[in-house]
Each structure stands twice: as C-alpha cells, then as structure tokens.
Amino acid sequence: MSNVKKVVLAYSGGLDTSIILKWLQDVYKCEVVTFTADIGQGEELEPARAKAEMMGIKEIYIEDLKEEFVRDYVFPMFRANAIYEGTYLLGTSIARPLIAKRQIEIANEVGADAVSHGATGKGNDQVRFELGYYANKPDIKIIAPWREWDLTSRSKLIAYAEQHQIPIPKDKRGEAPFSADANLLHISCEGKVLEDPWVEPPEYIFTRSVSPEDAPDKATYVEIEFEKGDPIAIDGVKMSPATLLTALNKFGGDNGIGREDIVENRFVGMKSRGVYETPGGTILFRARRAMESLVLDRGAMHMKDEIMPKYAEIVYNGFWFAPEREMLQAAIDKSQERVTGMVRVKLYKGNVMVVGQKSPYSLYSEEIATFEEDSVYDQKDAEGFIKLNALRLRLGKK
Numbered sequence: 001m002s003n004v005k006k007v008v009l010a011y012s013g014g015l016d017t018s019i020i021l022k023w024l025q026d027v028y029k030c031e032v033v034t035f036t037a038d039i040g041q042g043e044e045l046e047p048a049r050a051k052a053e054m055m056g057i058k059e060i061y062i063e064d065l066k067e068e069f070v071r072d073y074v075f076p077m078f079r080a081n082a083i084y085e086g087t088y089l090l091g092t093s094i095a096r097p098l099i100a101k102r103q104i105e106i107a108n109e110v111g112a113d114a115v116s117h118g119a120t121g122k123g124n125d126q127v128r129f130e131l132g133y134y135a136n137k138p139d140i141k142i143i144a145p146w147r148e149w150d151l152t153s154r155s156k157l158i159a160y161a162e163q164h165q166i167p168i169p170k171d172k173r174g175e176a177p178f179s180a181d182a183n184l185l186h187i188s189c190e191g192k193v194l195e196d197p198w199v200e201p202p203e204y205i206f207t208r209s210v211s212p213e214d215a216p217d218k219a220t221y222v223e224i225e226f227e228k229g230d231p232i233a234i235d236g237v238k239m240s241p242a243t244l245l246t247a248l249n250k251f252g253g254d255n256g257i258g259r260e261d262i263v264e265n266r267f268v269g270m271k272s273r274g275v276y277e278t279p280g281g282t283i284l285f286r287a288r289r290a291m292e293s294l295v296l297d298r299g300a301m302h303m304k305d306e307i308m309p310k311y312a313e314i315v316y317n318g319f320w321f322a323p324e325r326e327m328l329q330a331a332i333d334k335s336q337e338r339v340t341g342m343v344r345v346k347l348y349k350g351n352v353m354v355v356g357q358k359s360p361y362s363l364y365s366e367e368i369a370t371f372e373e374d375s376v377y378d379q380k381d382a383e384g385f386i387k388l389n390a391l392r393l394r395l396g397k398k
C-alpha cells in the first residue's frame with residue numbers, strides 16, 4: 001500500500017473522518033479527494049467543504065443522492081418487505097452500497113488508486129463498504145485506518161486533532177454520550193449510554209419522533225397510493241421517492257412512530273444494542289404489507305415471506321451487489337406487477353393501523369367471503385378437502 005498516489009475518502013466532515021484525512025496525508029503521503037454524500041442525514045454539508053479546503057484538499061465532491069438512494073435502494077428493498085431479525089428495517093445497511101458505488105465512480109473519474117472509509121474494525125459497516133468497493137472495482141486498494149493506526153482511544157484522537165489544529169466539536173472533547181448514524185430512512189444510535197440493554201434509552205437521544213405519550217390525542221389518517229409495489233402519492237398528491245419518504249417521516253415522527261430498541265447479531269460475530277428511529281419506513285412497511293395482502297396470490301405471498309429473511313440477511317451483511325441478491329430481487333419485482341392501489345392508515349401514539357385498502361387487481365371477493373347466504377361457494381365441498389388433508393394424519397395413528 002506504500003505506493004498509493006491518490007485516495008478517495010468517504011468524508012462526513014466530523015472529527016473522525018477529519019482526523020483520517022490528515023492521517024492519510026501524513027502516513028501515506030498521498031493526495032486525498034473527499035466525497036460527502038447527502039442521503040438525507042439532515043445536516044448542513046457545506047461545513048464539510050470548508051473544513052476540507054482548510055486542510056488543503058483540492059478535489060471535493062459533495063453530492064445530493066437522496067432521490068437515487070430512495071428510488072434505487074430503499075424502494076427495491078421494501079418490495080421484499082425486508083426486516084432483519086424480526087425488527088430492524090435495515091436503515092444503515094441499505095445506505096452503504098450507494099456510497100461505496102459512487103465512491104468507486106469518483107475514484108475512476110479522478111484516477112485514484114485507493115479508497116478509504118471511517119468505519120471501525122468492530123462493526124458491520126467496514127464489511128458493507130468494502131464488499132461494495134470490491135464488487136464495483138475488484139482491484140481497488142482499500143485503506144481502513146481503524147485497522148491500522150494506534151489512535152485507539154477518544155483521548156488519543158483528540159490529542160492528534162489538537163496537534164494538527166483540526167477543529168474539534170465541543171461535544172467531542174469529553175466522552176461522547178452515544179454514536180449516531182442518519183439518512184433519509186432512519187437514524188441509529190449506539191454505544192456509551194446505550195451499551196446496557198437493561199437501561200431504558202434516555203428521551204434526549206430521539207430526534208426524529210416525539211414520545212408516543214406526547215403524540216397528539218387525535219389520530220392522523222393518511223392515504224398512500226402504490227404502483228407496482230412502490231408508493232407514488234400521499235393523499236392524492238404525487239411525489240418523487242425522496243419527497244414522499246420525507247413526508248412519511250413527518251407523519252410518523254409527529255405521531256411517535258418508528259422507535260425500536262434492538263439487540264442484534266452483527267455479521268462480525270458480536271451482539272450489539274442499537275436504538276433506531278424509522279418513522280416513515282415503519283408506515284411504509286405496514287401499508288405495503290396491506291396492499292400485498294389484497295392483490296397477491298397466497299402461494300406468491302407465502303413464498304415471498306419465506307425468502308424475505310434470506311434477502312434481509314444478504315442486505316444486512318453487505319452483499320447488495322451479489323448475484324444472489326439480484327436473483328431474489330428479480331423474483332420479488334415480478335411479484336409486484338399488480339401491487340397497485342390505495343391503502344389508508346391511521347396513525348395514533350406510536351401505532352400504525354391499516355383501516356382501508358383497495359386495488360383494481362384485488363383478489364378479495366366479498367361475494368365469496370360473505371357470511372351471508374351465497375350461490376358461489378358450496379360449503380359441502382369442504383368435507384372432502386378436509387378428509388384428503390387429514391389422510392396422512394389418520395394413517396399415522398393406525
């Protein structure tokens with residue numbers, strides 16, 4: 001790696017990646033290009049440009065990827081109803097492939113021979129980033145400072161920053177209360193005050209939702225229109241993917257929806273406790289399931305449910321660009337051809353309740369399902385159906 005000439009760094013402008021920027025210059029003696037992706041984290045990104053310029057960076061990329069993020073990553077994943085270990089809607093997992101892909105594209109544009117990221121050696125993100133790098137450029141060199149340097153504590157990082165006159169946010173001078181990662185789909189918090197899973201998370205860590213106890217006493221009704229599995233409009237107003245998810249986040253956050261306190265199994269082997277807020281995604285998940293329940297054939301719906309845990313694990317582990325994910329995606333997308341219609345949801349104090357659904361492709365027949373007298377379903381037919389299904393059970397008791 002000593003012959004690295006130019007590296008593209010995934011740069012947030014925060015303390016850690018600013019230290020990494022300087023460390024790359026000092027240790028590798030290479031030119032650094034910074035790449036900051038706006039995927040809806042809700043932070044002002046121009047300060048990242050100013051800080052990079054202050055540190056002598058000539059090539060600075062700050063790009064708005066929100067629409068691509070939701071359209072090409074979030075929505076395809078939601079078509080699978082992907083949920084990891086029963087609770088996690090994969091908010092962080094789904095952002096990494098896009099960042100990795102664009103980072104490699106920039107490396108190709110500027111003639112860089114390496115890329116770098118700020119993920120630690122204990123987490124999943126190092127895997128997700130690097131699998132994404134290799135999938136898009138197999139011969140790329142990767143620099144992962146947390147696996148190389150001796151800056152193994154917060155105090156050492158602060159000392160390094162002070163030595164090199166790197167601005168230090170005031171809240172980073174002591175021990176940070178927790179670590180947060182945000183994008184348009186969710187925000188996740190881990191570490192420090194959250195490390196004991198017996199201790200309830202303090203209210204101050206939540207930034208995208210009011211407490212369910214403090215949510216309005218009057219329910220909010222929202223109608224979501226779907227076309228081929230994807231949401232396209234809210235309350236009759238058509239919206240772009242990122243605009244629509246932003247609107248759902250507002251509805252969800254105002255009603256205390258989308259909080260999850262999870263102990264999950266990381267791909268690297270350990271268990272970790274995370275507190276997540278996914279307000280809009282939680283509404284979308286419930287509404288999509290309702291839409292599918294109306295239009296999908298039983299066999300197709302149950303098959304989707306069977307492959308979903310595998311799909312979710314693939315995304316969680318960082319294999320978005322792997323052939324098995326693409327294979328499953330093709331099957332999932334085929335199932336969505338008639339997932340078109342309208343779902344009405346009722347939002348109330350942390351709950352999402354489906355209260356209406358309709359579709360031109362509905363398989364629900366009131367004439368057949370009615371408990372009143374009908375002429376299309378002969379209830380006597382059920383006797384033979386039951387006896388045939390009971391045959392193996394009866395034989396097994398002889």
